[in-house]
Amino acid sequence: MTVPRPPASRTRDFRTPMIMFRGSGFALYGRSRALPATLAALAGTALAAAVAAYWLRGLPDAGQDAREPVVLLAPLLAAAALGTGLHTPSEELDRTGVRRWWPRRLLHVLALTALASAALAAAVPGDPDQYGAPAMVRNVLGATGVTAAAATVLGARLSWLPMTVCTGAIRFLGATGADGGAPGWIWPLHAGPGPAAWVAAGAVFAAGAVLFAACGARRESL
Numbered sequence: 001m002t003v004p005r006p007p008a009s010r011t012r013d014f015r016t017p018m019i020m021f022r023g024s025g026f027a028l029y030g031r032s033r034a035l036p037a038t039l040a041a042l043a044g045t046a047l048a049a050a051v052a053a054y055w056l057r058g059l060p061d062a063g064q065d066a067r068e069p070v071v072l073l074a075p076l077l078a079a080a081a082l083g084t085g086l087h088t089p090s091e092e093l094d095r096t097g098v099r100r101w102w103p104r105r106l107l108h109v110l111a112l113t114a115l116a117s118a119a120l121a122a123a124v125p126g127d128p129d130q131y132g133a134p135a136m137v138r139n140v141l142g143a144t145g146v147t148a149a150a151a152t153v154l155g156a157r158l159s160w161l162p163m164t165v166c167t168g169a170i171r172f173l174g175a176t177g178a179d180g181g182a183p184g185w186i187w188p189l190h191a192g193p194g195p196a197a198w199v200a201a202g203a204v205f206a207a208g209a210v211l212f213a214a215c216g217a218r219r220e221s222l
Contacts, residue, residue: 001169033087033108033162041077049123051156053124067131071124071131071139075188082144087154110209129191139187140203142202145208146162170189208212
């Protein structure tokens with residue numbers, strides 16, 4: 001007597017969804033963190049920065065600090081876009097996961113920071129000592145570090161607020177870094193690639209990235 005074999009279609013129906021789920025893991029992660037919207041916002045910010053920098057340099061009375069507003073505002077917008085994507089939509093599921101989440105969080109911050117730095121640096125070509133690419137990259141690093149730390153403490157929705165208040169306060173107080181003799185703690189306003197400003201911004205970025213990678217964004221109620 002021949003024992004009937006189970007239909008082969010049952011095995012295929014069981015394994016195919018699992019294979020599809022594994023293959024779309026990165027896509028699911030990107031959608032859950034609003035990665036497409038973040039990339040679109042970064043692209044729009046870089047385009048707007050390039051247009052604004054070109055227009056400001058072309059003004060009849062444009063000085064050496066003509067691109068200062070761009071170097072100040074563009075990193076703030078980029079960091080705000082990045083910060084809103086640092087939220088965790090399913091904190092309970094993340095905690096029960098087998099794999100640790102801190103490498104993914106760290107890679108998320110590093111990859112988007114590198115992308116934003118490259119895109120915004122290309123928006124301000126020319127003299128690197130007068131609010132050029134080095135100052136733009138430095139400000140992106142510092143703003144992202146503050147935003148990542150704020151996402152851990154305040155939540156992703158308000159992560160843009162501390163860096164915005166800090167930059168506005170420094171600018172309102174009349175501090176300037178155009179002469180190269182300003183202290184490093186006002187790194188957003190340094191015009192050139194000064195070492196003190198780079199050390200301050202780099203330390204802020206490292207601290208914020210590590211804090212977010214270790215703790216994640218603060219849970220927020222809907």
